[in-house]
Every structure is written in structure tokens, then in C-alpha cells.
Amino acid sequence: MKEKSQILGNHAETMSEEQLVKFSSTVSPSTTKSYEEMGKELKDRIVKLLGRSLAIREVDAGSCNGCEIEIAALTNSIYDVERFGIHFVSSPRHADLLLVTGPASRNMEAALRRTYDATPGPKIVIAVGACALDGGIFGDTYATTAGIDKVVPVDVYIPGCPPRPELLVQGLLLAVNRLKR
Amino acid sequence: MKESGLGNYVEEIKTKFSNKIKKFDYNHNEVHFHIRDPNDIREICGHIHLDMEARLATIIGTDERNNGGGFVIRYVFEKTGEDVFMFVIVSLGNANSFPSIVSCVPAASLYEREIRDMLGLLPVGNPDTRPLVLHEHWPQGVYPLRKEFDIKTKVARKEGQYEFVRVEGDGICEIPVGPVHAGIIEPGHFRFSVLGENIINLETRLFYAHKGxxxxxxxxxxxxxxxxxxxxxxxxxxxxxxxxxxxxxxxxxxxxxxxxxxxxxxxxxxxxxxxxxxxxxxxxxxxxxxxxxxxxxxxxxxxxxxxxxxxxxxxxxxxxxxxxxxxxxxxxxxxxxxxxxxxxxxxxxxxxxxxxxxxxxxxxxxxxxxxxxxxxxxxxxxxxxxxxxxxxxxxxxxxxxxxxxxxxxxxxxxxxxxxxxxxxxxxxxxxxxxxxxxxxxxxxxxxxxxxxxxxxxxxxxxxxxxxxxxxxxxxxxxxxxxxxxxxxxxxxxxxxxxxxxxxxxxxxxxxxxxxxxxxxxxxxxxxxxxxxxxxxxxx
The missing domain is CATH 1.10.645.10 (Cytochrome-c3 Hydrogenase, chain B)
Known part of the structure; x- marks a missing residue:
């Protein structure tokens, strides 16, 4: 119980176990570390844990394309995550980690599940963007499943509409740090 | 000058179809023609598209049964270079089908298929009867845009197979691509029929990101x-x-x-x-x-x-x-x-x-x-x-x-x-x-x-x-x-x-x-x- 209240203060009592897990694995913007610092830390962790690089497969499960713009920005010459050992791969079969966006539209449900199954273990799933957390503005309707974790298990949640590239890297760092456990 | 532009179109359509148009009205740069009989839409839309050279801008289906209008379809045309949108409006009453205008306005095909999926109205004469928005795993009889359909409804999945156009012949192969692509892009499926490297046919299948x-x-x-x-x-x-x-x-x-x-x-x-x-x-x-x-x-x-x-x-x-x-x-x-x-x-x-x-x-x-x-x-x-x-x-x-x-x-x-x-x-x-x-x-x-x-x-x-x-x-x-x-x-x-x-x-x-x-x-x-x-x- 002490642990709970450390994370959540007074809200701890009212939160279910499931909400608590989701809360503790949701990234909140860092005010102390710069992008470069986080990137260096990420690189060290990746080298230590995975040998050389972290292979990411991006899956759009019905997003508005906003999150894709920011994820694609990670690969431009300014953010350039490749220098931290992060590589976007073309197939889930080559991936260590899935970055999933969108409210998980019903029409993408089967494809997302198959992509997850095709990814070799151990694997990490990160839900990116407000829709991916709980459906966001698109909510829980006939056409959505209201969150990526309704379809596949999610390890880390990155909020934002869309999350900035800095927050994406911070989320990757959180995910890689959990890989040890 | 704008008003006279609208007026010209009204006159032209009115003189040609005077007995088929119930009434017309204006709304800023829109002119609305209310048609008496759904069976006339092909002729009127055909005239506007082919003879007046207006582009089909959109087709809107609405469920106005609760306010006594039945299902209503609005065909919207625009003419390049003129600030006018022409609406051809027809009420289907209690009917669950409407005549397709694909034979004279090819661009209408996707709109009609969309209306069929979302409102359950059958476009009679549209050669493509495959689902568009609601993929094969959606059961029959689910029409999200009908007023009685609750947005929270969770529909059970069913098994189904989408029929792609088949190209057959010696050495022809199919390449399926997507909906999960190699790059950081959105979901869609592309079905190539190829002979060697040459594309013989491409079929795009979309609506994976349909979010209602x-x-x-x-x-x-x-x-x-x-x-x-x-x-x-x-x-x-x-x-x-x-x-x-x-x-x-x-x-x-x-x-x-x-x-x-x-x-x-x-x-x-x-x-x-x-x-x-x-x-x-x-x-x-x-x-x-x-x-x-x-x-x-x-x-x-x-x-x-x-x-x-x-x-x-x-x-x-x-x-x-x-x-x-x-x-x-x-x-x-x-x-x-x-x-x-x-x-x-x-x-x-x-x-x-x-x-x-x-x-x-x-x-x-x-x-x-x-x-x-x-x-x-x-x-x-x-x-x-x-x-x-x-x-x-x-x-x-x-x-x-x-x-x-x-x-x-x-x-x-x-x-x-x-x-x-x-x-x-x-x-x-x-x-x-x-x-x-x-x-x-x-x-x-x-x-x-x-x-x-x-x-x-x-x-x-x-x-x-x-x-x-x-x-x-x-x-x-x-x-x-x-x-x-x-x-x-x-x-x-x-x-x-x-x-x-x-x-x-x-x-x-x-x-x-x-x-x-x-x-x-x-x-x-x-x-x-x-x-x-x-x-x-x-x-």
C-alpha cells in the first residue's frame, strides 16, 4: 500500500489494480533530462541489454496519422534516433518492439493481433498517443476497441495527441529499462 | 453576379426537367433541386455531369425517417470556375434501394457502396456489390448511420473472405501488401497482379482505419x-x-x-x-x-x-x-x-x-x-x-x-x-x-x-x-x-x-x-x- 501511495498520493485508494499498472507504466514528460541525455542513456541500455540495436516495427491501428508524423520525425536528421541504436524495421519478424498507434479500429484488430503473434519473444509493446491508451477522442464505439491493450498486451503507454519526439524517446527508455526485469 | 450564376443553372435545369422537380431553393452558394421521383435521378445527374460538365463533389445519404423524410440522398455537383454547388435531393420514402448513377457518373461508385454499407440502401445497377467500409468480418444487417443504431454497439465478428479481382493466365502472380506496411505509414491493403515485374492490375482495399x-x-x-x-x-x-x-x-x-x-x-x-x-x-x-x-x-x-x-x-x-x-x-x-x-x-x-x-x-x-x-x-x-x-x-x-x-x-x-x-x-x-x-x-x-x-x-x-x-x-x-x-x-x-x-x-x-x-x-x-x-x- 505504501508503494501505491508513493506513486499516486490520495488517488491510490480509488484505483483498481489494473488502473494502477497502467498509471505506473505511463510516461510523463521529463523536466530534468534533455533529449540528448535521454538518447545517450537509451543507447547505453540498448548496448548493454541487446548487444547492438533495438529493432522497432511501427503499427498503425487506425490512427489519424498525427502520431506517425512524430514517429517519422524521430528518423529525420535532427532527432536521428539511429545514432542511439534504434532502427525501424520492415517486418514484425525482425522486431524487438512494437510501437502501436490508433484506437485499434475494428478493421485493424485482426491485423494487429497477427503482427503481435509474428513478433518473436521477448517482445515489448508500446501504445503511442491518446487514442492508443483508451480510444481517445474516438472513444469506445462500434468501430473501435477503445485502446491497444484491448487487443494485445501493452507494456508502456505514451500519452499525447500526438506525443512529441522527446516523449517518444523517453517512453522507449522506460520500456528498455523494464526489459531487464 | 453570384446570384445570376445560380440563376442560370436554375433556369437551365428547370426548363429541361420542369415536371420532375418538385421545388428548388437557395442557401448561399448552394442551389437545391428537390426531385419528385427517385427513378429520375440518373437522367438529371447524367445531364448535370455530362452536358453541363459539372463534377460530382459528393453524395450524402441521411436517415430522416423520424422526421418524415424517409431516407434522403443528396447528390452534390460543382462546376469548375464557378462558385456554385448544385444539390440534387431525392427522398426515397420507405424504399430500401435507389437507382445507381454509375453508368453516367463513374465517380459515384464508391459513394454508393459507402451508402449501402452505412445506411443499408441498395444501389440498383452498381456492378460492384462488395462491402467497402465494413469489412468481411462484419455481419449482415449492421448499418451504423441508421438512427436506431446505437454507437456503442459491439458487433460480433464473423468469418468472411473478400473477393479480389482475379487476373489469370500463364505466369501471373499475386502480391498482397499490407495492411501493415514496411514503412511508418497508415494501414491499407494493395493487391498486385503481376507478370514478372510488370503490374497487370492493382486493387486497393482501404477502410482499415475506419473509426466511425x-x-x-x-x-x-x-x-x-x-x-x-x-x-x-x-x-x-x-x-x-x-x-x-x-x-x-x-x-x-x-x-x-x-x-x-x-x-x-x-x-x-x-x-x-x-x-x-x-x-x-x-x-x-x-x-x-x-x-x-x-x-x-x-x-x-x-x-x-x-x-x-x-x-x-x-x-x-x-x-x-x-x-x-x-x-x-x-x-x-x-x-x-x-x-x-x-x-x-x-x-x-x-x-x-x-x-x-x-x-x-x-x-x-x-x-x-x-x-x-x-x-x-x-x-x-x-x-x-x-x-x-x-x-x-x-x-x-x-x-x-x-x-x-x-x-x-x-x-x-x-x-x-x-x-x-x-x-x-x-x-x-x-x-x-x-x-x-x-x-x-x-x-x-x-x-x-x-x-x-x-x-x-x-x-x-x-x-x-x-x-x-x-x-x-x-x-x-x-x-x-x-x-x-x-x-x-x-x-x-x-x-x-x-x-x-x-x-x-x-x-x-x-x-x-x-x-x-x-x-x-x-x-x-x-x-x-x-x-x-x-x-x-x-x-
Whole structure:
């Protein structure tokens, strides 16, 4: 119980176990570390844990394309995550980690599940963007499943509409740090 | 002059079909023809499309059974160069089917299939009876846009198989691609039938990103739908929210302040710039020219950072509100815009000249993904895709909105030069590349000339109550082309029906024609050269 209240203060009592897990694995913007610092830390962790690089497969499960713009920005010459050992791969079969966006539209449900199954273990799933957390503005309707974790298990949640590239890297760092456990 | 334009169309259609039209009325630049008998729509739509040479802009199906109108279908046509939208409106009463107009208006096919899926109305005579929006795992009898359908309904999945067009013959193979793609892009499925490397047939299958936007709007407050409109397609947020706000403003007869109109113009052009630069970079990537892509993506990032400074969002969310804009552009920000866009334009010009001097890049672009003017006209395509083959459509000029009217002054000589340039465009990836470069430059000019902001307010007060069952059409030109938002009010300040048709919905069918003389490795380049949205199509 002490642990709970450390994370959540007074809200701890009212939160279910499931909400608590989701809360503790949701990234909140860092005010102390710069992008470069986080990137260096990420690189060290990746080298230590995975040998050389972290292979990411991006899956759009019905997003508005906003999150894709920011994820694609990670690969431009300014953010350039490749220098931290992060590589976007073309197939889930080559991936260590899935970055999933969108409210998980019903029409993408089967494809997302198959992509997850095709990814070799151990694997990490990160839900990116407000829709991916709980459906966001698109909510829980006939056409959505209201969150990526309704379809596949999610390890880390990155909020934002869309999350900035800095927050994406911070989320990757959180995910890689959990890989040890 | 505008009124007389409307009048001419009314006269022409009235004299020809006087006994078939129940009544007609006006709503700003819309003229509505109410048809007596659904069996006449093919003849009337055929006349408007073929003889009057009007383009099919959209088809809107509504469920008005509760207010005694039955199912109602509105066919919207526009004529290039005139600020008029012609609505052919027909009520089906209790019938569950309507005659298809595909035989005279080919562009109608997808709209009719959409109406069948979402409203359960059968287009009699449409040869394509396959589902479009609701994939094969949806059971029969689920019609989300019918009023009795609850948005929260969870429908059980069923097993099913989608029938792709089969190409058969010696040595012909199928290549299935997607919905999960190799790059960081949206979901869609492409089925290639190939002989060796040559594409014999391509079939696109979309709607993987269908999120129920139109139905969702019916359960939201009109002000909330602005945020939803921004998220129809993340990269055309300003265009879509502007079109939606304009529809509601037209309904409420609200006069938007001039300052707000100019701010909308500035943000719309900032959006066009960062996206066009991104697309040009994407084309360089897909042609295997990484250096060009890297340089252009730096410029895109620079523009996105400017966006953030101005409105707090890198992709321009939160600019619009009903009645005007949320986002002020202070004097120091006006200076910042001039400074940053000036810098970016200088670098962009240098980069564009450099790219055009690379023979290996030009060789990939020229004659790749070529479309014909005939196919483009028949499918009613819009935006860069239409302009690249010499079809001169641009909502900013044809239906001036925001503050675009002030940029439309062309001397007869300029107009003629523009027309000559249009005629030279070949419809290949190279022409789309060049059109985008030109439009980026034009956008910088428009921004420069829009920054003398008036000092009136950011937004107009909006009346508290909306009259129920009134409708209006809003429109804007996104970087992909025309986007149309049609809004009908319901009781208690609600939205009764929200119909969105983005440029991508019009333009996707041309892709199948564009690649028909290409090889498989050219497909990503052709696809990027059109730069269509999946989410904006699937809604």
C-alpha cells in the first residue's frame, strides 16, 4: 500500500489494480533530462541489454496519422534516433518492439493481433498517443476497441495527441529499462 | 453576379426537367433541386455531369425517417470556375434501394457502396456489390448511420473472405501488401497482379482505419466536433477544421472577423508548406535519393517547430473554433513567421534547384505513375493530382473562403500563362513533383501577403440556439485537394448528420490507373507522389 501511495498520493485508494499498472507504466514528460541525455542513456541500455540495436516495427491501428508524423520525425536528421541504436524495421519478424498507434479500429484488430503473434519473444509493446491508451477522442464505439491493450498486451503507454519526439524517446527508455526485469 | 450564376443553372435545369422537380431553393452558394421521383435521378445527374460538365463533389445519404423524410440522398455537383454547388435531393420514402448513377457518373461508385454499407440502401445497377467500409468480418444487417443504431454497439465478428479481382493466365502472380506496411505509414491493403515485374492490375482495399467519425459527431456537441475534424487526418487538421467551422458558420449566418479569416489563411498555408516539403522528401526517399530526403526533412522539421511556437502544436491542432480562431498571431510572431518562412524558402529554392539537376532522380520521376486526363475527369479527382494533369481546380480560387479572395487577382496575361503551363503538365510523378514545388512557393507568397492583420476580433459571438434540420456545406483546399464537410443540425443544438469527404476519397481510385504501366518497385514512389491519406479516406 505504501508503494501505491508513493506513486499516486490520495488517488491510490480509488484505483483498481489494473488502473494502477497502467498509471505506473505511463510516461510523463521529463523536466530534468534533455533529449540528448535521454538518447545517450537509451543507447547505453540498448548496448548493454541487446548487444547492438533495438529493432522497432511501427503499427498503425487506425490512427489519424498525427502520431506517425512524430514517429517519422524521430528518423529525420535532427532527432536521428539511429545514432542511439534504434532502427525501424520492415517486418514484425525482425522486431524487438512494437510501437502501436490508433484506437485499434475494428478493421485493424485482426491485423494487429497477427503482427503481435509474428513478433518473436521477448517482445515489448508500446501504445503511442491518446487514442492508443483508451480510444481517445474516438472513444469506445462500434468501430473501435477503445485502446491497444484491448487487443494485445501493452507494456508502456505514451500519452499525447500526438506525443512529441522527446516523449517518444523517453517512453522507449522506460520500456528498455523494464526489459531487464 | 453570384446570384445570376445560380440563376442560370436554375433556369437551365428547370426548363429541361420542369415536371420532375418538385421545388428548388437557395442557401448561399448552394442551389437545391428537390426531385419528385427517385427513378429520375440518373437522367438529371447524367445531364448535370455530362452536358453541363459539372463534377460530382459528393453524395450524402441521411436517415430522416423520424422526421418524415424517409431516407434522403443528396447528390452534390460543382462546376469548375464557378462558385456554385448544385444539390440534387431525392427522398426515397420507405424504399430500401435507389437507382445507381454509375453508368453516367463513374465517380459515384464508391459513394454508393459507402451508402449501402452505412445506411443499408441498395444501389440498383452498381456492378460492384462488395462491402467497402465494413469489412468481411462484419455481419449482415449492421448499418451504423441508421438512427436506431446505437454507437456503442459491439458487433460480433464473423468469418468472411473478400473477393479480389482475379487476373489469370500463364505466369501471373499475386502480391498482397499490407495492411501493415514496411514503412511508418497508415494501414491499407494493395493487391498486385503481376507478370514478372510488370503490374497487370492493382486493387486497393482501404477502410482499415475506419473509426466511425461521422456517427461519433452525432453524439458530440458542435464545438467538440472541431477537435474531431482536426483528427480526421492529422496532417490536414487546419483544412478539415476550417471546412467544418465554415459549414456551421454558414448555418448560423455568423460573420467571421477579417483578422480571423487571415489567420486561417496563414495557418492553412503553413500546413500546406510543411506537408508538401515532407512529400517531396518522401518522393526523394522512394526514388532512392537519401541526401535530398534528409535535407528536405530538416526543412519540414523547421516548419513544424514554427507551427509549435505559433499555436502550441507541431501539427497545428487547436487553431480553429466556430466563429473564428483560437490562436492569436501577435506582432512579434508575425515577424517570426516572415523571418522563418523567408529562411526556409531560401533553402527550399536552393534544394529544389539541386534536386532538379540530378538526372538519376528526374529519370525515376519522368513518365512514372502517369495518369490520363480522361480518367482523372471521369473519377472527379481533385487537388495536386488533378492539377498535375492540367485540370485546373482549386477550391481556394473556385469557392473563395477565409481570406483567399484577395489573392485571386490575376491579370488576363497571368491567367493565360497559367493555362499554358497547365496544358504542358503530363500527369506523371515528375509533374506532381513540380506542381508541389510551385505550390510551396505560392504558399510562402500568400502568407507574406496575409500578415497585414486587421485589428478586429479573433472570433464572432455565436448564437446559443441552432435551428434544427438546417444544413450547410463547408469546404477548404487541403494540401491534398478539396475537402467537403456537410453539416445538418438536429434538435437541442445537436448534430443530426455530419458528412465528410476529403480529397483522398476522390483521389484513391486513380492510383489503380496510375501504376498500370509501371513495375512493382515504382509503386511506393507513385503512391507517395499522390500523398493520399488513409485515415481521411476511411473516417
Amino acid at each position: 467519425v461521422e456517427k461519433l459527431a452525432e453524439s458530440m456537441a458542435p464545438e467538440g466536433v472541431v477537435s474531431l475534424a482536426e483528427r480526421i487526418s492529422g496532417d490536414e487538421s487546419v483544412a478539415n477544421s476550417t471546412a467544418y467551422c465554415q459549414a456551421v458558420e454558414k448555418l448560423l449566418q455568423v460573420q467571421v472577423p477579417d483578422r480571423a479569416k487571415k489567420i486561417r489563411t496563414v495557418f492553412a498555408e503553413l500546413e500546406r508548406i510543411y506537408n508538401h516539403i515532407g512529400t517531396l522528401g518522401g518522393m526523394a526517399t522512394d526514388a532512392g535519393f537519401a541526401f535530398g530526403a534528409a535535407r528536405l526533412n530538416i526543412l519540414k522539421e523547421r516548419m513544424m517547430r514554427l507551427n509549435e511556437t505559433l499555436c502550441g502544436s507541431r501539427i497545428l491542432f487547436g487553431v480553429n473554433r466556430i466563429g473564428g480562431v483560437r490562436c492569436e498571431v501577435e506582432r512579434e510572431n508575425q515577424k517570426l513567421i516572415l523571418e522563418k518562412t523567408g529562411e526556409t524558402l531560401r533553402d527550399f529554392d536552393r534544394m529544389a534547384a539541386f534536386l532538379k539537376s540530378k538526372a538519376s532522380l528526374i529519370d525515376r520521376l519522368r513518365d512514372t505513375g502517369k495518369i490520363s486526363k480522361k480518367a482523372a475527369r471521369d473519377l472527379g479527382i481533385v487537388g495536386v493530382a488533378a492539377r498535375c494533369v492540367g485540370i485546373d481546380v482549386d477550391t481556394r480560387r473556385d469557392h473563395p473562403y477565409a481570406s483567399y479572395a484577395i489573392h485571386n487577382g490575376r491579370t488576363p496575361q497571368q491567367a493565360m500563362q497559367d493555362q499554358i503551363e497547365m496544358e504542358k503538365r503530363a500527369g506523371d510523378a515528375m509533374s506532381r513533383f513540380e506542381v508541389r514545388i510551385k505550390e510551396v512557393r505560392d504558399s510562402f507568397d500568400i502568407i507574406k501577403n496575409s500578415l497585414d492583420l486587421e485589428s478586429d476580433g479573433l472570433y464572432a459571438e455565436i448564437p446559443e440556439a441552432m435551428e434544427p434540420f438546417k444544413s450547410a456545406l463547408g469546404y477548404a483546399e487541403s494540401h491534398r485537394g478539396q475537402t467537403l464537410h456537410w453539416v445538418m443540425t438536429g434538435e437541442n443544438n445537436s448534430i443530426f448528420r455530419y458528412k465528410v469527404r476529403t480529397a483522398s476519397f476522390c483521389n484513391w481510385p486513380i492510383m489503380e490507373f496510375a501504376v498500370s504501366s509501371d513495375i512493382v518497385p515504382d509503386f511506393p514512389l507513385v503512391n507517395k507522389s499522390f500523398d493520399l491519406s488513409y485515415s481521411g479516406n476511411d473516417l
